[in-house]
Amino acid sequence: MKQKLLDYLRCPACSGTIRLQVVNASEAAEIMAGELACDTCPQKFPILRGIPRFGAPETIAADKAATAENFGWQWQHFVQSDELYADQFLGWIAPVRPEFFQDKLVLEGGCGKGRHTELAAGWGAREVIGVDLSDAVETAFAATRDLPNAHIVQADIYQLPFARVFDYAFSVGVLHHLPDPRAGFRSLAAKVKAGGHLSAWVYGAENNEWITRFVDPVRTQFSSRIDRRALLHLSKLPTAFMYLATKLVYGPLNRSEVGARLAQRLFYNDYLNAISHFGWREQHTIVFDHLVAPTSHYIRREDFAQWWRDVKAEDVKISWHNRNSWRGFGRI
Ligand SMILES: C[S@@+](CC[C@H](N)C(=O)[O-])C[C@H]1O[C@@H](n2cnc3c(N)ncnc32)[C@H](O)[C@@H]1O
Ligand SMILES: [Zn+2]
Numbered sequence: 173m174k175q176k177l178l179d180y181l182r183c184p185a186c187s188g189t190i191r192l193q194v195v196n197a198s199e200a201a202e203i204m205a206g207e208l209a210c211d212t213c214p215q216k217f218p219i220l221r222g223i224p225r226f227g228a229p230e231t232i233a234a235d236k237a238a239t240a241e242n243f244g245w246q247w248q249h250f251v252q253s254d255e256l257y258a259d260q261f262l263g264w265i266a267p268v269r270p271e272f273f274q275d276k277l278v279l280e281g282g283c284g285k286g287r288h289t290e291l292a293a294g295w296g297a298r299e300v301i302g303v304d305l306s307d308a309v310e311t312a313f314a315a316t317r318d319l320p321n322a323h324i325v326q327a328d329i330y331q332l333p334f335a336r337v338f339d340y341a342f343s344v345g346v347l348h349h350l351p352d353p354r355a356g357f358r359s360l361a362a363k364v365k366a367g368g369h370l371s372a373w374v375y376g377a378e379n380n381e382w383i384t385r386f387v388d389p390v391r392t393q394f395s396s397r398i399d400r401r402a403l404l405h406l407s408k409l410p411t412a413f414m415y416l417a418t419k420l421v422y423g424p425l426n427r428s429e430v431g432a433r434l435a436q437r438l439f440y441n442d443y444l445n446a447i448s449h450f451g452w453r454e455q456h457t458i459v460f461d462h463l464v465a466p467t468s469h470y471i472r473r474e475d476f477a478q479w480w481r482d483v484k485a486e487d488v489k490i491s492w493h494n495r496n497s498w499r500g501f502g503r504i
Contacts, residue, residue, distance in 0.1 A: 173203045173224050177323045180277070180301065181208070184226055184331040188212025202317055217333075223313050226327035227305050235351050236305065236328065238396075238466045243349075244307030245400045246464055247285040250457040251311050256449055257287050263446070264344045264373040264499055267489060270295040272369075276339035279303065281329045281360045282346025286312025286322075293322040301334070303327050329356045338364050342371040345461075348469045354479050361483040364504040370485065373499045377470040379440075380496055384470055387462070395463035403464060411459045414444070415452055423448030443494040473498055 181190040188210045196205040199222075208217040208224055218225050232240065262269065273295035283289045283302030289312060292300040301323045302312050309326045316322035327333050329343070329350065341364050343357075350356040357372060364370050377384070395403055422444040425431035435441050447455060462468075473490065476498045480488045485502035493499045 173206075173219050173222060174201050174320075174323060175203065176299070177224070177301070177325070180299070180334050180337060181224070181325075182333055182335045183210035183213060183215055184327065184333040185215050186210060186213045187335075190217075190333070201320070221310065221313070222317060222324075223309050224325050224333075226325065226331070226333045232305070232328060233351070235467060239349050240304075240306035242396060242400065242464045242466060243284065243304075246457075246460060247306070247308030247311050249400075249404065250453070250460070251285060251315075252453055252457075253287065253315075254450065254454050256454075258291055260446075261288050261291055261344070263493060265342055265371040265501065266491065266493075266499060267501060268340075268342075268369075268371055272340070273297045273300075277337060279332075279334065279338040279341040279360070279363055281332075281341060281343035281356070282349075283312050283324065284308045284345075286315040286324060288342070288344060289322050289324065290316050290319065293319040297321055299323065301325055303329065303332065305329070330359050332359060332363055334363050336363055336365055339368045340364070340370070341368070344371075344373045347372060348374045348471060349465050349467050350469075351467060353469050353471065354475075354482070357479045358483060361485070361504055366504060368504050369501065370483075370504055371499070371501045372479075373493065373497060374471045374476060375468065376492070376497045377472045377475075380470050383462075388468070391463055391465065391468065396466040400464065404460065407460045407463055408456065410463075411452070411456045414447075414459060415455050418444050418448035418450075418455070440496070443496050446494050471498060476500060 190208050193209040194207040195203050202222045204222045206219040273292050275298045278292050278297040278300040280289050280302040283304045285308055286302050289300050289302030299321050303325045305328050309324050313324045341360050347353040347356045361370055425435040426445040480502050488502035490500045
């Protein structure tokens with residue numbers, strides 16, 4: 173944990189300011205072990221392996237803990253990086269472009285292995301703070317610790333330990349895994365200062381009926397409950413189908429002028445074309461990610477639009493991404 177993070181931290185219980193009470197170990201700019209304490213109430217929060225910890229496991233409800241446990245495993249296994257992450261991220265947060273990050277104080281809700289925290293830091297954010305509830309923070313910290321403007325915090329998106337100071341907050345692929353996605357969205361929006369901006373990307377209900385009807389029962393009753401190493405191997409089978417389809421059919425067709433017209437008629441074309449650029453490992457990550465999640469909501473456009481109205485966002489732009497998900501951007 174870098175000392176300057178203290179400027180932004182607030183007690184999740186009482187919003188009091190946070191002080192660095194004990195430092196047990198530091199390495200270069202990072203406080204690796206120690207304790208944070210609230211100035212107002214008796215709450216204390218450990219710093220372990222360089223990360224301030226605000227989500228003590230015993231305080232987390234079982235459904236959230238199960239989600240965090242599975243994703244924690246996932247992001248400690250799939251630690252690879254991919255040069256396509258930047259374009260993929262820009263697709264999720266469109267119309268935001270890299271220049272938008274310049275000098276902004278940025279919060280990421282649910283940073284996973286930290287790939288977007290890292291990009292935001294590289295695109296010139298003044299500071300970017302990636303938050304995740306799961307052990308994924310270990311991977312995220314390792315990926316970003318050398319960046320002077322990146323910070324990783326372990327905390328629950330519902331109880332974010334920050335002041336309302338952010339110029340921009342974003343959340344990609346996280347809210348739909350929460351027991352109450354709308355409440356998670358509100359919690360994130362509540363940390364954006366007036367006039368700041370917010371981006372969110374969620375699974376859509378529209379065009380995903382095949383998932384909710386056929387894949388969801390397998391996910392909820394089987395794949396999210398089995399041993400994760402077993403799922404790692406089992407998920408190679410659907411990955412193989414997807415990989416062959418994208419590499420042999422969707423990718424080549426979409427990249428030829430005549431084929432592209434034909435491809436428009438293929439099942440789930442926009443999405444499968446988008447991921448056809450990825451190699452085996454990334455496609456395996458995507459399949460595993462879908463199957464490991466204990467909770468996934470598929471959100472209708474109208475419901476998503478209501479989230480933005482709830483927080484009184486202005487100039488909201490909601491758009492359909494790959495014809496299977498919703499992305500939104502607005503001013504708070
Ligand atoms: C599908 S991953 C996406 C990670 C990252 N945004 C990315 O795109 O690489 C969902 C992430 O949400 C995190 N998450 C789930 N519930 C959370 C909660 N209540 N608070 C904070 N993070 C949470 C998980 O631990 C996981 O890392
Ligand atoms: Zn407090």
